[in-house]
C-alpha cells in the first residue's frame with residue numbers, strides 16, 4: 001500500500017519536474033519554435049478533453065466542436081484589443097469566454113436532443129460552419145468581428161506588472177513569451193484534466209456512461225436524459241472556450257480561418273486516435289497529433305532533397321498524405337486508439353472475437 | 355379496504371392501426387403482489403412502458419401515490435416511486451454490477467457538476483453512501499460476489515437479479531418486473547419467488563408479468579388478464595384461473 005503511494009508520488013514528482021523544465025530543454029536543443037508547438041499541444045489537449053466529454057463520456061458525435069474554441073477566442077479578442085478599444089484583464093475575459101461557450105453548447109445541444117449518429121453529425125457540423133460564417137460576416141452593417149480580416153493586436157496576458165507578451169530575464173535566463181505562456185497553459189491544462197477526471201468519476205460521469213450504453217434503460221432508472229446531454233455539451237464547450245481565449249491572446253491575432261471544419265475533424269481525430277473516453281489516451285492523442293505533423297514538416301523537405309536532389313512532392317502535401325495514411329492504418333490495426341481504457345480495449349477484443 | 359397505490363382508468367395506446375391497450379382500467383393496492391398475465395402480444399409490456407413513462411398513452415388517467423402521472427416522463431415516474439426491469443434484460447453491459455446499481459441511486463442523490471469537480475465533503479459523503487447502498491442491495495439480491503464483474507459477463511440469473519437490485523436502488527414504492535423468471539430453471543425460479551416475497555415483505559409493492567401460471571398462482575394476491583389489449587379478467591388467482599374467458603384466451607393461443 002505505502003509502496004504504491006510512494007511510487008505514485010515519485011511518478012508525480014518526476015512528471016512535475018519534466019513538465020517544469022520541458023520548455024527550456026526543448027528551447028535550447030530544438031529551438032523556440034518547438035516550444036511554441038508544445039504550447040499548441042497544450043491547447044489541443046484542453047480542446048480534446050472538452051470534446052471527449054461529449055464524444056467519449058456521453059457518446060454523442062460532434063463535428064462542430066471548433067465553434068466553442070471560436071467563441072472563446074472571439075470573446076477574448078473583442079474584450080482585449082484595439083478593435084473596440086476595450087482591454088479587460090484575462091481573468092475576466094477567459095471565464096467570460098468559457099461561460100459564453102458553455103451557453104453556445106446549450107444552444108447547440110437543445111435542438112439536437114433527439115438526434116443520433118449521422119443526423120447528429122450533420123447538424124453539429126452545420127453548427128460549426130454557421131459560427132464561422134457569422135464571424136466572417138459580422139462586419140456589416142455594424143462591424144463586430146471585423147470579418148475575414150480578423151482581429152489583430154490582441155492583448156497579451158498581464159499578470160500583475162508582468163506582460164507575457166515580452167521576454168523577461170530571470171536569474172540570467174531569458175523567458176520568452178512561448179515559455180511564459182507555456183506555464184499558463186500548463187496550469188489550465190492541469191485544471192481541465194482534474195475537472196474531467198473528477199467528472200468522470202462522479203455521479204454525473206456514471207450517468208453519461210449509462211446514457212451512452214443504453215439510453216432507454218438509463219431513462220427508466222430516472223436519469224433525465226435531456227439534462228445530462230445538455231450538461232455534456234455545456235461542459236465540453238466550456239473547456240473549448242477556455243482554450244479559445246488562450247489561443248487568442250497567445251497568437252495576438254485571430255480570424256475565422258482558424259476555425260474551419262478541418263480543425264473540428266482534427267480534434268475528433270485526437271479523441272478517437274488517442275482512446276475515446278480515456279483521459280490519458282486523449283491527452284496522448286492530442287500531443288501526438290499536434291507534434292507529428294510538425295516533425296513531418298521538418299523532415300520531409302530535407303529528406304527529399306537528400307534522396308532525390310530536388311523536391312518531388314510539395315512538402316505540405318506530402319505531410320498531409322503521410323498523416324492521412326498513418327491515421328487510416330492506425331484505425332485498421334488499432335481501432336480502439338493508442339491508449340484505450342481497459343473497458344474499451346475489452347469491448348474491442350470482444351467485438352473481434354464474436 | 356387496503357390503500358390504493360396505483361390507479362389507471364381508460365388507458366388507450368395505439369401504434370398506428372394496432373390498438374395495443376384498449377380502455378384498460380386497474381388499480382394496485384399497497385403491499386400486494388399484483389400479477390399481469392396474458393398471451394404473447396397481449397399488451398403486457400406495453401402496459402409497463404406506459405406505466406413507466408417510456409410510452410405516452412393516448413387517453414386515460416394515471417395516478418400513483420397521490421401524483422398525476424398521466425404522460426409524465428420516465429424520470430418523473432421514477433422519482434414518484436415506480437421502478438422496473440425489462441423483459442429483454444437491459445443492463446449497462448460494460449459497467450460492473452456495482453456501478454449498475456450505483457446508477458440506480460442517481461435519482462436519490464444530488465451532486466451536480468460543480469460538486470463533482472470540487473469534490474467537497476458533501477459530494478464525497480454522498481458518493482460513499484451511494485456505494486454503500488449499492489453493496490447493500492447486491493447483498494440483498496444475493497450477488498455481492500460478482501460486484502466487480504462487468505454486467506455482460508454475468509450469468510443469466512445473476513443479470514436478472516442485478517436488474518432487480520438496480521431498480522430497488524431507486525427506492526421504489528412499486529417494483530414492476532417484466533418476466534423476471536423467463537429462461538430460469540425451476541430451482542432458480544423458486545429462489546426468485548422467495549426474493550419477490552422478501553421485497554414485498556420489505557414494504558415494496560410488486561407488479562409482476564409472468565408466463566409461469568403455477569408461479570403466479572402461488573405468488574400473486576391479485577391477477578389481471580390482458581388479451582388483445584383488453585383486460586378480460588381480474589381478481590384473486592383461484593377465481594381468475596376458472597374464468598372461462600381466461601381459459602379461452604389461453605387455449606385460443608395454444609391452438610394457433
Ligand SMILES: Nc1ncnc2c1ncn2[C@@H]1O[C@H](COP(=O)(O)OP(=O)(O)O)[C@@H](O)[C@H]1O
Pocket residue numbers: 369372374392393394395396397398399400401
Ligand atoms: N413500439 C411499438 N411499435 C409498434 N407496435 C408495438 C410497439 N410495442 C409493442 N407493439 C405491439 O403491441 C402489441 C403488444 O405487445 P407487448 O406489449 O410487447 O405484448 P406482451 O408483452 O403482452 O407480449 C404487439 O402486437 C406488439 O407488436
Ligand SMILES: [Mg+2]
Pocket residue numbers: 398399400441
Ligand atoms: Mg412482453
